[in-house]
Each structure stands twice: as structure tokens, then as C-alpha cells.
Amino acid sequence: LMDAGVQMTKPVSGIAMGLITDTKTGKYAVLSDILGDEDHLGDMDFKVTGTADGITACQMDIKVKGLSYEILVNALKQAAAGRLHILEKLVETIEAPRADVKAHAPKMITTRIPNEYIGALIGPGGKVIQELQKTTKTTIVINEDPITEEGIVEILGTNQAGIDAVLAKIDSLTFKPVVGQVYQVKVIKILDFGAVVEYLDAPGNEVLLHVSELAWERTENVTDVVNMGDTFEVKYFGVDPKTRKDKVSKKALVPKPEGYESRPRPERKDNDRGPRRNDRRDDRRDDRRDRPERSDRAPQNDAPQED
16 A cells, blocks of 8 residues: 555554464464465454554454453464564565555545536536546546535546545635735736736636836836736736726836826816717707798698599
8 A cells, every 4th residue: 555655644454364273182282474275264253454553454253152361362472573563564665655556556535615616617518528527537526515615626537636636626726816916927928918827826816917007117018017927026906996907017126216296187177078969969950040031932732632
């Protein structure tokens, strides 16, 4: 088990003890590490396992009506000597469990996700989870904890890289930046009004870094400050109440230049937008009032006409 990478607390060894008795004379012999014939012809098969500190498990089959206290004590003492001898040889070969299981050994990892992310991991009609299983060559099982209602996700596979890819996807889906925290990001798209960056801790999670948050100085072109593939730190400010989108800033991590003053927005004058639509309507009404009455129109006859 230790060689396979099972994280055991302490090494464990085991031994099978046998017994041959003479019912006429009462003589007996306790056998250590019995073979198949000794098990078949003998009167006892007593398996004992344990660490250097004591017994962890035992199991006994006997063909006689019972065992005396003396026989049981002798069997346990003899088993202890055998177990400790095996442990010495075992530790000479491997002192502690391997850090990881063997490359092709079946593996199962269990993790938990908030209930609201279960649907996102499954996807519409199971599209996300099916694609994830296909690309990572893993099996993903999701159950709901009846008490906490959390999603219990079991990932089974033989390829550790595939299991790690599933865990990374889960981390990405459940990623929530914390207000005031600093995160490493990477530029994945350049726009006229900023750069789209991706959190390195959660691939697939994107946020807009507005051009006004690149530097304290006025930035004419985004590429004057950042370019595709650049990685750097930004500070997360939560949801901007104006845009209702996540806000991050690069300049917030840089000291403000000495003597820096933010440019106030110019005040809008009352008459800088020209006449309003309602004003034009009023003008048309005034024009109609000033028109002279027309007397050249024929009188209207609303009575029905006969054929």
C-alpha cells in the first residue's frame, strides 16, 4: 500500500498463526506464517495485523471446540515477534508512503461546491460535464449533500493530469474575487476602451480593465501601457454601481504621481445643446397661429350625396 501511494499513518504488517494439538496428551505447537497444508491439516488459522505500537485487526478460524488462555497468549506473543520482524524488513525497503499513487493506478478525488454552481458544472443538457469527461478521460459523479445541500463531486480516473484539469475547471466555475484583494491577470484581448484580462488563478474568468484604470496619466492608446499576453497585478473593487460590472484597476497598485490632480468633467452650459424638440414644436404652433385665414376654400357639405 505504501508503494502504491496510499497515505498510511504508519507501516502495517501481518502474519498468519497456526496450531497443531494432540488431544490425547494435551501437547500443542503454535506455528508462525503457516502454509496452505498447515492451514488444512492444522487446528487454527489466526491472522494478526498491526503496527509497531499494537494490533490493528485480527481474525480466527478454529477446528477444535475451544482454545485455552495459555494457547491464545502464546499465539499473540509469537505473532508480535513475527510482525515486528516483518516491519523491520519492510521499513528497510520503504520508510514512508509515496507522495503520489502510481501513474496508472485508479484514483478518486472528492471535492465540494456550493449548490448554486451544480447546474453550471453540469451545463445545459449535461453538455459541460460530458465534454469535460471526454477531454480529461475521467468520470465525474455529482451528488447533493442532504444536510448542507452542497454538491459532492467525485472525480475518478487513472490520469492525474486529467483529474487536475477537472479540479481547475471547478475552481474556475466557482471563482469569486474578493473586494480589495490583488490578483494576477493576463491580457487576452485589446479594445479601444481597455483590455480584457483573465485571472490566472481561474482560467476562463474574464474582466474588463478600463483604459482609465491603466495608469494615472492620460492614456491615449491601450497598447501604450499593456499588450497581448502581458501578465501583471490588478486590484478588485467589486461591482461598479455605474456600469454594474466588475471593476479592476492597475493604477491603484501604483503610487499616485506627485502633484497629480484628476481632471474634473467640464460643466455643461444651458444653451450648449441647441433647441430642444419641444421648443421646435412650440415654434411650429406659433407659425400656425400667425397664418391668415383662407377664404378661397369652397364650403364643405357634409350631407349624403344622391346618385
